[in-house]
Amino acid sequence: MLWSLIKFLIFIGLVAALAFGAMYLIDTGGGVRIAVANTEFSFGPVQAVVAAILLLIVLWIVLKLAGLLVATLRFLNGDETAISRWFDRSRERKGFEALADGLMALASGESRVAMSKAAKAERYLRRPELTNLITAQAAEMAGDGKKAEEVYKRLLADDRTRFVGVRGIMKQKIAAGDTDTALKLAEKAFALKPRHEETQDVLLRLQAEQHDWKGARKTLSTKLKYGALPRPVHRRRDAVLALGEARDVVDDSKSIEAREAAIEANRLSPDLVPAAVMAARAYLERDQRRYATRVLKKAWGAAPHPDIAGAFAEIEPDEAPKDRIKRFQALTRQNPSHSETKLLLAELNVAAEDFAAARAALGDLPETMPNTRVLALLAAIERGEGAPESQVREILTRALSAPRGPQWVCDNCQNVAGDWEPVCTNCGAFDALSWREPPAAAASAVRGPGGEVLPLLTGMPEMEPGPVENGDRGSAAQAEEVVEEEVRETPAPDTAPEPGEPEPEGEKPRTAAS
């Protein structure tokens, strides 16, 4: 700052001095007389100016020669690089000029000129990290892939340019379709610069293409960490990645027909149900109810599951129980002999207070599959049909000690989850939940003493949803919720429906765990 001020002042001073000198020359009528020893030189005004310029040039040359002389003296005194340094200064100037020309040529699309200028700059400057960049870009522009790759490889040697080199070669490999090598290079580039958004996206795409779901999820969480992804988007994408096999069902870029085909293809996949539910919810978010219906209908045909029924109920959350039975025919007409279909139909009819139809729908399930859910439904039907209270309680007591039926169970730690999650909430295992009967030990371990459930059995109407419902989702509390819901929702003489509970959804017990 101070130095620029001084330079400015010197410049002003010089201009002032020149102006003053010129005025003086004009005022005196011209002529400068210089006396050297006994000889006198006299100049006219123009001659004086020319002489001054010549003097300046001579002075400049003398200064340069003096610099060279000093460098030579230093060289003679043992400083070996002194002379080359002196010459270097002019080389540097020429080098940077060539570099600037190269950049201009690159910007105007003259790849050949850019390459030759870069080569010239390299001769003068010996700064490969600068000149190689231009050469590589120019070679790419000219379509000379071989030359570009060669230069990129040279860039790998320098720490400062390694990332550019890796990225350049990676792009070439992607263009050539060599995704294996490209993936490795993308991983390397990602390790060098994890914040680089383009690298994150390329790596994510390559990992997904190669079905490296674990790696893809790691990349995704890095994206989240560096703020390149909003949290809800991350959660959804993460879940999609976790749905390894059935991911085409959830893939937003797929058409409804492609998704139906994917459901058909993944009939036996444990990921099918969560994938279909997720796809249907994505449609609902965009208010595309017809597509949501199609996805769930197809999924029910492939694998009936309470979660599918739950999502199907979300399509029309406020409809009357009778209308609901009618709309649910899209599901219940498929797989009519499947226990899940029977249960769904029974639940819908209980909600509509058509207990005879509910009993018919339940069929022989109380004998063949007496689990908590079946028995809770049976108790609700009995109560609805006006059976004595003691009989209802007897069924509910049986329901509590009955097997829970299939649930989302972690294959790693056997934890029972209320809802499907990409990661086990208990042990953190990835994609480990499967829909099955929990092992007996786990079921009894989480069931607890049962004391907290007993008040429910007495059918007390003022009973608030206690710790059982609001407590840990990952416990077998779900089954107790079934009992509790049934007790509360069934319009029995001594059990008035709670005013704050208007929704008579048949499948509510399952979807309650949301």
Ligand SMILES: [Zn+2]
């Ligand atoms: Zn687990």
